[in-house]
Structure formats: C-alpha cells, structure tokens
Amino acid sequence: MKLLKTLLPFAFATLAASAAAAETMKMSVTTSFANSGLAEVLLPEIEKDTGITVELLVVGTGQALELGANGDVDAVLVHSRAAEEKWLAAGNGTHRREIMYNDFVVIGPASDPAGARSAEKAADAFADIANAQAAFVSRGDDSGTHKAELKLWSAAGIEPSGDWYKAVGQGMGAALNTAAGLDAYILSDRATWLSFENKAGLELVFEGDPALFNQYAYLPVNAEKYPSVNAAAAEKLEAWLTSDKAKGLIDGYQIAGQQLFHFNAVAE
C-alpha cells in the first residue's frame, strides 16, 4: 500500500505537468511532413510567434483523419483530397484549407529493369513495371501516398496483384527500407525520398507528370462535436500556416539543393 501511495501522486503529477504547460495543441500529420524535416523547421517558429506548442502525432493519412474523427487531435494536416472531403462531409471538421504541395516520384533500382525511365506518363511507368513483373513495394496502409498509388494503377488500367506486388502496410520510411532491401520500385513523396538516408541501390526513375501532384491541406477538427478541441489554437495555427512567414520558410526549405514543398495557400 505504501508503494501505491507514493506512486499515485507521481502519476497525477505527470498529468498536471502536461496540463499546466503553455498553450498546446495536438495535430496529426502525415509521415512525409515530419520525416522530411520540415516540421523541425516550422514548429519552433510557430511556438515563437504564436506561443502555441504544437504536439505532432506522426501517422498515415488514414489514421490521422481517424484521430481527428475521434476528437483526439485539434487539427489534421494530410494529403488525400477525396478522403478529406469525405471526412468533412461526415461533420468531423470545420473546413479544408490548402497549404502547400509537393510531388510524388517513382523510385526504382538504378538498373531500371522495367524501363520506367523512358515512360511518357506516370501511368505508363506503372504499366511498364507491371508488364515486367518487377518487384514493387506498396504502402498498403490507406495513407495518402497509398491512395495516390492506387489511382495511378487504375489510370494504367491494371489491378496489381501477384508475387511482384508487395503491400507492406507501413509508413513511408519503413516501406522505403523494404524497397531498398528488395531492390524494388516504389512510389514516394519527394520530400521523404530526398531526406531518406538508406537509399542503397535505389534511384529516382520517374518524375514530373502532373498526375503526381500532391496537395497538403489543413483541417481543423469540429469543436461542436468535441468541446475538448482547442479551436482557438487551431485557428491561430491556420493563420500562421497561411502567412508570408510560413511561405518563406516552406519555400525556402531545401535538402541537397532541392526545394521540397511549394507554398500555395490562398489568403482569405
């Protein structure tokens, strides 16, 4: 009993400490936003300018939206328009605000056994991979990148299945690790690819098709559904994310001399 008595206040002190800190809000974001390193640039500036400590939950788009739908975060930053609109229609959020975009790139073995490099369009590159039965790693986790991949397969008129198509059900980084191990093709967002440190024998084999455009949007969670949601902080954060300061930081963020994200928020 004595031990219990000493432990309980400790557990509550941990609780109180997290509640007493300066204003905090929780935002679920896709892996690409955090793994690319952009979050580490933006968060300290957000804290300095607005006094808000943004706590990030780094998950796939599917789980990010689910956390918002359950009221466990105050805002969501993801990249899958169809899923976002469905989420909004279900009354989970107040609105959708576009912030920035980057693009997807097709990564593959340097030897390019499927000849995807010479394709005209992204869907053609996918068709080449399927025809060659070259190993392809799919996120398979209902994330924004996974949804973009499935859209490309359907544009190519292919239902991917077979030994060569490996759905790993993991985040972007883990999937890239798998592709590096298997010397396989994979669809990645450019930001995660550039900052990824285990490229092994992989190279960028296809880029530049408008079909690979990847829009990120900010969605505040509906405070009417969950009174615990910190709507005021979510609003302040939105104002900051669409400000000129954010534009400068987002457009100015580079890895290996390449710009990763393009700010495209429209002033209200």
Add this chain to the structure above:
Amino acid sequence: MNDITSGLGEAVRRVVTLDPDLVEITWLSLRVTLGATAIASLIGLPLGAWIAINRFRARRLVIAILNSLMGLPPVVVGLFVYVLFSRSGPLGVLGLLFTPTAMVIAQVIIITPIVASIAHQAIRDLWADYHDLLISLHASRWQRVQALLWDGRRALLTASLAGFGRAIGEVGAIMIVGGNIDHATRVLTTAIALETGKGNFDLALALGFVLIALAVAVNLAIHFGTRTERSSRW
C-alpha cells in the same frame, strides 16, 4: 556492420555528452516502465500467490487465461486502451490519451499476466514445502499469502523483472496510446521506430544500445540492492 560500429560510436558519444534529447527520452522510458512494473507487481504478485494456494472451481481456467494473456499482442492492447481513452470513448473525458499515464496503463495490462503467471509458478513450488507447516499453525489465507510472498521474494523479484523486461522493450502499444510526441511521450523504443523509418539506422541502433544498457543497469541495481545471488536459498 558499418551501421553497428557507427551506432555504437554514436551511442557512446551521446551518453558521454549527456545529449539532452537522449536524457529526456531515456528518463521517460525509465519512469513509464518502472511505474508500470510497480503497479503490475502490486496486482500480479498477490494474485499469483492467491491462485497458487487456493482451490476454487475455475482455478484451471484462470491459470489457462493468465498464461494465454502473456502472449497478448501489444498492438491489440494499445488499440484497446486507445478506444477506451479516446475522446469518443467511454473514458475520454479524463483526457489521458497521449500522456505518459496512458502508456503506463497499457503496459500494466501487458505485463500483469506475466508477473502473475511467473509468481504463481514460484509460489506453487514453495507452497508444496510450506503447506503442512502453515496449515498446522492455523494461518489464515491472507497470512499464508503474506508468508509465501515474503519467503519467496527473490523468485518474485524475477517475476517483476520479467515484466520490466517486456515493458522496457515494448513499442506497439505505447506508440498508439502515447503517440510518440516529441518532448511529451517519446521514449526510447518509439524513437527507435521513428529513426528506422527515416532510414537513420546508426542513430536507431545507438538508441537500441542505450536501451540495452539501461535494462542491464536496472537489473544489476536491483540484484545488488536486494543481495540476490548470495548464500541464501532464495
């Protein structure tokens, strides 16, 4: 091989310089896991002893369930605790999700069956030796449990340490209920998962070495503190 050597080097460098981020996540790992081990021991040790010395109808069933629960997948426990403490769940009003407290709760669920099950095995053997003596002394059931817990304390320590070992390396459940939030709920194991995802294998390995060192240090400290592995039988 290269990653392993640079990982070791990175681990040593960060430990020697007392890297503030490393100290923070290591400290949280230790707090969460020791907290969970203490609570799981408070529940699991008496429970294991009680089952060992009492004969009741559902005893075999309870033992079978306890043993099966040892293999409970942490992800399932994590999801269960998440659904419970989510704002849309029954205990959402407490606001415990994504806090160290939620991580402790998940780990208690994971390791209590282990602690109870190992305690049960140890106490059952001891009870075979003590049975006649305690019965002839007319000890009450609770007195029997107390006597057995005390005299079996070294074996029970092993039960608690087994629970600690499972908890300190656990990642599936605390990733879901803690959320791996930087400066709030990030611990060694979730940081390792994060760095692996970034392809940062040497840093991930470095954190892994720190985790192993931490587990060894805790085990050594407890063994020295309680003077096990010395002359006495238990």
